[in-house]
Amino acid sequence: MPATPARPSVHPGNEASPLASVEHLPLLQSLRTTLANIDFEHEGDVETIRNSAVDDWLKQTTIRKLQERHRNRRMPCVAQLERLQERAA
Secondary structure, eight states: OOOOOOOOOOSTTSOOOHHHHHHHHHHHHHHHHHHHHHHHHHHHHHHHHHTSSSOHHHHHHHHHHHHHHHHHHHHHHHHHHHHHHHHHO
16 A cells, blocks of 8 residues: 655644645735745835936945845844744744
């Protein structure tokens, strides 16, 4: 008789089942999309500043502010993504 593949337990306290991972997939995809959009917008903003005609010191100051804003915007999404990945592990 062929061996049956082992199935993860779905009892409380055990690791998440594949079903639980599938249930979180839309949120996971949404978070990844949000992060990609935040990164894309940041890269565009930085490129705009780099190509501007303002003094270099002002460019650097503005880019530092943009980097801080970028980190602050990403933090909540990254934290939520990490929590979802921990649940799925």
